Amino acid sequence: MEQQSEVVNGNFSDSSKKNIELQAQSLLQNVNEEVSESADFLSFELASELYGVEIKDVEEIRVWEKPTPIPRAPKYVLGVINLRGMIVPVIDLRARFNVGRCEYLPTTVVIVLRFSGEESERLMGLVVDAVSDVISQGDNELYPPVGDSEVTSYLQGLINVGEHVMSLLDTEELLNIERILRTAA
């Protein structure tokens, strides 16, 4: 039972856009500057829950921009955007996992992931509520996912981050186009 996406038709002020972008870029820069092996995950918020993806799979973090819709795509496939000349689909993770509300605020961010298969490489953007921190695995163990929901099928596992539990997503599963197309109406 999906709610109608609430698109905040914001013409965000250029300065706030710029701000977000700077934040995102500096975050990514920190990521890039991390020399030690333990910079492993990028964590983000999704309906007040903490999720994460492997840093090595992150191509870019972008400010939200309205994508060009694709006919007959699943509701959570919002469309395609232009990423440096490449046509990249954008998926709203909140809609896909059926959590929270699909709002497009100044803090809404698109994390572009890259999946490298044997034959090819694929990019996809994920709309999330906000980007959080770069996290190292450190001594923390990766626990297997709990429960059996739609979301757990996309998880690699769970990791303790301070007082929170971060659900680590599996990039390959997320970017699996076949799965997406199967859910298309």
Place this chain on the structure above:
Amino acid sequence: MTKILAVDDSVSIRQMVSHTLRDAGYDVETANDGRDALSKITGTKFDVVISDVNMPNMGGFELVKALREKPQYKFIPILMLTTETSTDKKQQGKSAGATGWLVKPFNPDTLLKTLKRVV
């Protein structure tokens, strides 16, 4: 470094020969036929010439004869690449003034071994 001129109208053979020889430390230049070879020698003095027999514009035998008339190439080792195993062609080569021959097909090792005889 020993300078070698390899003459053959086949691109793949030229490439194979030049790669093999360069890897072995020789300095190699190539030409596609007798005429091309003669133009190549005007600027450079080669220590050895390896040439195919059947080529357009000017064939191997003609090339050898022409080379032998040039004072700097009177005594230079010239090897003919031939597919003929008959003594006939080998004789023709020698009559034209060639030093020796190398029978096609040859593999890179044979090429190098044969070359060793003349450098």
Place this chain on the structure above:
Amino acid sequence: MALDMEQLRKMFYEECRENLEVLEDVLLNLDPSQIDEESINTIFRAAHSIKGGAATFNLLDISEFTHHVEAYLDLVRNGERTLTAETIDLLLKSGDCITSMLESYESDSEVNKSLLAEVVEALHQLLGVAPTESESNTTEPSQAEPIADQLSDWSVSFIPHQEIFFSGNDPLRILRELKELDLNSKITAQLTKLPDIDDIEAELCYISWHATLSGDISEEAIREIFEWVEDECDLLVEQASSDNQIDHIDETVEAESTTSQTLTTVDNHPPAKSNKVAKAESSVSSIRVDIDKVDSLINLVGELVITQSMLTEIGHDFTIDKLEKLKAGLDQLLQNSKDLQENVLNIRMLPMSFAFSRFPRLVRDLSGRLEKQVDLQIRGEQTELDKTVLERIVDPLVHLVRNGIDHGIESPALRLESGKPEMGVIELNAYHQGGSIVIEISDDGAGLNCDKLWNKAVEKGVLESDVRREEYSEKQIMNLIFAPGFSTAEEVSDISGRGVGMDVVRRNIEELGGHIEVDSKLGEGSRFTISLPLTLAILDGQLVKVAGEVYVIPLLTIVESIQIDSNCIKIASGGIELYRLRDENIPILRLQEELEMGRSGSLDGRILCFVEAAGNRVGLLIDELLDQQQVVIKSLESNYSKVTGISGATILGDGSVSLILDIQGLITGFLSRAPDSTHKGLAA
């Protein structure tokens, strides 16, 4: 070894193909009554080159086979044989065999064994030798060396002739080689022939040598060292001790018998493809580019760099008085980009001759088989088009030419009866027109019979039986041959058939963004006209707005755009909306619904864009007509997947993504779902 044998082998494959082309070309143009020496030499060299190269790259079956061809051509060269029409045919088939063997290496396909056997047999007969003998193209049978482990003492006497240096040989090198056989060998120089110093000629050799060697050395090994100078010296090789002489003889006898056996068993086994050549696609994946094209490209990039630095400078501390300069710079940039675009696309362009080259052979073979006489005329083979388009147009062209010979050109007898010359003409022509390339295939044969076509169309259900003939123009009837279902499997003869019909031809052409039509006069002939875009990467598009989104419609598909006049709207049974455009009823396709982007609402005052594909026309309902511009086609599939109705995406000037409509897909999908398939708008 840092050698990439793989790459070199691939180069050889290309070279081999070039030689095969030369071979075929010359053979096809040979007139048996007037054979010139130059042609013979050319084809001999081609065969020789193939043989030698094949042997070097270990493609033994090719080299052995070609050896026969070369041997035969050698006889022809020397005047011992003369070429006839039959032998020319045989040589052409030999070329085919080599091609088949080449393909089997490139893409692991099967060699055409029956053709191979047939040709080899015929070649043997021509050469007048028994098969097994000629098979042993191995080096001269060397005597089996006396079984090793025998110490022998050798005495070698080497007396070079005076002129030995003139062949580039040097006794010193030879002696060094000899020494390698036995490092302790004793070599002494004989100076007896040395003249006084005043009489010495520096270029002559007066010295001779004597060497003694012992060890596990065969006579063969020794003689081999002197092999090059055999005729330039006196050589004496003797065994010092006579103890093992008898054994030696016995061994020699044995050796002889074994070698004669090996002679006959050297068989022509196809070599195990131990070098598993990576499966190559049948289409060549590399391209040869004129160095001039590359140079001009480099120049253009240079100019671009200049423009860029100019603009960067202007941008530094920009003040309004620099505006003119900025505009000029931007204009320059536009020009540079245009030039660059043109040049880059030009690199992918190849002349039509690449596609036309196979037709002389094809026509010759086919007309021979069908007992028709056909003269093939080719024009415009220098006309260039994109490599990918070229590759994909070949099959449709082949089908059309085959069709022309099979169904177009009549038999010589029939032609004479109709007052035509016995020899029919098939003409291939290619030229540029606007932004497209036009290819024409025409014949002076029987032409299309509209009555027959009409009846057949009704019979096959391509047209409903109640449709009236008067509603169709001659041209429309003729273009029915492209309708799916028009020719059935039974009729498609194996010559122009293979399950390929005219509808497939048209589909292939339309997939490339082009179209095809036919025109004909009964009794006089037919002409097929194909027009194709010059490139596949860039599209001339019409931007339109539908439900707030911008889409691109390929310009080539657009017939015309009009503003809706409500009086022309008709509703047919089943709820189909039609628009009456002059005397045609064309279905209206509501794009918004078709793309599942919502409801499009009332038709009043809206815009209809009439497009055509696969012989059908529809009117697309759009909100607004925007610019026409060239767009770069980007794929949706690389990061997402194929979407029905959409053929790709592009990035507009403002950086946003715009989807390109797949007109053919949209029309086909729409019409197939329509409850009533009559009144389909037919292409005029």
